[in-house]
Amino acid sequence: MPRDYYEVLGVDKDASDEDLKKAYRRMAREHHPDANPDDPEAESKFKELGEAYAVLSDANRRSNYDRFGHSGPSMGGAAGFDPFDIFASFFGGDPFGFGRRGGPQRGRDLAIAVEISLTDVLNGVEKSFPVRSLRKCQTCDGSGAEPGTEVTTCLRCAGAGQVQVVQRSFFGNVMTASVCPDCRGYGDKITSPCSKCRGEGRLEREEEVTVEVPAGVEEGMQLKVEGQGEAAPRGGSPGDLYVQLRVKPMRGVERQGPDVMVVAEVPVSQAILGSTLKVDSFDGAAEVELQPGTQPGEVIKIKGAGLAKLGRPGRGDLLVKVDVKIPTGLSQEEDEVMRQFASLRGEDVAEYQGFMGKIRSAFKG
Ligand SMILES: [Zn+2]
Ligand SMILES: [Zn+2]
CATH class of the missing domain: 2.60.260.20 (Urease metallochaperone UreE, N-terminal domain)
Structure with missing residues (x-):
């Protein structure tokens, strides 16, 4: 005998649509099979929740259910709904935020601008500069496990980080690979997380990065320094660092x-x-x-x-x-020489104004 739908969702008989949504949202997340890999009943509980929500959120089916209960017309058990589809309509495709499909994650790429001189462009230069970023934790060497403690292979995925799951869809059951919910894709399990990085395998730290700038580079060019980006959590490969070159202009x-x-x-x-x-x-x-x-x-x-x-x-x-x-403020002698020069070339020039004439024309101008 199926449980009462109101009881399944933990709501009153007069619950509003909003109450139903809230209740479903809270409970479905809690009972999703991916979140409860060790509970063999999780899947049926999850299905039950979906069924209860599917019926009570539909006004016609709800009034039928209120009058006739589970034996009412057109209840049809689980027919016509998919608990995973309902769940997806609330939370989307990646409800637990794994955000990836197995295997260790890669660290993020970083970008930094570095200024060089024209002399550096001529000769090439080795540039060193501090970069503050998430770096591999030195205490646990990026493993995330407290030194000397055990790291065991994940039993659920046998270290692969992925599990095969059956996805229900309108087209039938489809096998797909999914992040192992036990180890979150890492393939192993840490018994005691590193106290320094709290099991993340990385810490924020400033490190000196050196980059070889070849001669002849142009403003805005990017150099890629492999592996100098952000460290990945727990031993994945680090991202790359992109160094954008700024060539300092030289006056003139x-x-x-x-x-x-x-x-x-x-x-x-x-x-x-x-x-x-x-x-x-x-x-x-x-x-x-x-x-x-x-x-x-x-x-x-x-x-x-x-x-x-x-x-x-x-x-x-x-x-x-x-x-x-062109010289200005000629002396009388220079003026005379220039006039001589002009006359030799047959070029007409303005008449010599003398000292007072210059003053007058300056005021007129
Ligand atoms: Zn650590
Ligand atoms: Zn696993």
């Missing part, structure tokens, strides 16, 4: 891949007559020939004095862009 230096451009201010006389220019380069002071008649904006190339090429031999070029400075 513009980078175009392996080439770099600098601007050199040149007095007008040097641009006209030519000269030897001194420029700062990665290799110290360098000299470039300024040809007579160099135009503003002209670029002089120093081959091979740029940055390294990523993954290739050789270096880019150093490009020196000429910025011709």
